[in-house]
Amino acid sequence: MQPKPNIVHLPVYQPGKPVEDVKRELGLTEVIKLASNENPFGCSPKAKEAISRELENMSIYPDGAAVELTNALAKHHGVNPDQVIFGAGSDEIILMICRAFLQPGDETVMADQTFPQYKHNVTIENAKSIEVPLKEGTHDLYSMLEQVNEKTKIVWICNPNNPTGTINTAEEVEWFLSKVPSHVLVVLDEAYCEYLDDPSFPDGIKLLQKYPNVVVLRTFSKIYGLASLRIGYGIGQPGVIRSINQVREPFNTSRMGQAAALAALQDVEFIAFCREENKKGLAYFRQAFEDLGLKAFPAYGNFIMVDVQRPGQEVFEALLRKGVIIRAGHRQYPTSVRITVGNAEQNAKVVAALTAVLKEIAVKV
Ligand SMILES: Cc1ncc(COP(=O)(O)O)c(C=O)c1O
Structure with a gap:
């Protein structure tokens, strides 16, 4: 059986790694996922x-x-x-x-x-x-x-x-x-x-x-x-x-x-709440990245892309070992990672983990 020639090399979509997989593979009990731009506050x-x-x-x-x-x-x-x-x-x-x-x-x-x-x-x-x-x-x-x-x-x-x-x-x-x-x-x-x-x-x-x-x-x-x-x-x-x-x-x-x-x-209140929390999260990330000497693109959605000055994939893997899932592998921005804005606790955890990881991996731009 032959598929259409135009789909032969088509990659299968790679979703953000599921929390359960990471827990099992790395033997972790606590994992946070800020990789798929989901709403950390659930739904209405x-x-x-x-x-x-x-x-x-x-x-x-x-x-x-x-x-x-x-x-x-x-x-x-x-x-x-x-x-x-x-x-x-x-x-x-x-x-x-x-x-x-x-x-x-x-x-x-x-x-x-x-x-x-x-x-x-x-x-x-x-x-x-x-x-x-x-x-x-x-x-x-x-x-x-x-x-x-x-x-x-x-x-x-x-x-x-x-x-x-x-x-x-x-x-x-x-x-x-x-x-x-x-x-x-x-x-x-x-x-x-x-x-x-x-x-x-x-x-x-x-x-x-x-x-x-x-x-x-x-x-x-x-x-x-x-x-x-x-x-x-x-x-x-x-x-x-x-x-x-x-x-x-x-x-x-x-x-x-x-x-x-x-x-x-x-449920307009729920939407307004999420919008405000997201703004606070973005402001928190911007400040944290600035303190770490990292440059981020201006962010308007519920995620931010930051240049970690090291191979994004290596930073992704190191964060994974600390129980934090983010997104790397951006063709045009190999030293950048995308992080979804979580709730205040998740945001603090990702910043702490990133701070530690940046000390482990040498700068490579
Ligand atoms: C820009 C953009 N468009 C569309 C989608 C698809 O979203 P969904 O199919 O969940 O509505 C996404 C999901 O991440 C997105 O980032």
């Missing part, structure tokens, strides 16, 4: 109640079109229900966008260090990823525009960018949208946008009216704390959403996911 208690209520409907298929959630979310964002689509995480929206819009040989433009699922799904469709170097960790929209041609079908803008955590401002994104040809779909991936209240940050949904070629991706996995339920969404013009809907599997989101998302959306 209202979401948990909604899940319990759904338990008795486990044997019944979900509403494939997620009508109740779609209506609530459309109202929340001031758009029409036909502008909304849900997926098994925004991961699945990325997959569906590629499935709906890419043919073999098409081109898409993205940053050279960004969320890996764009390139992964583009490759599966036998299309091409044009990767444009980040500029100081930020999308270089000017150079990205230069790569757009008649073969370009999609441009991916991850804002804030994973893994660097940087943002492109409203002014930059609007400039890009005003220049990019209208046949190009511009995906604004705003998975972490709820953590921001910076006035210079663009709200992609507001840009939709003026730029119908935009589709905005959001998720319930991050600030809403529902990563395991796999629910994310896309918002765009009805024509774009319809095309994505045409390739959607019939029951792609679960009853539990839909019910929890609906409840989570309404």
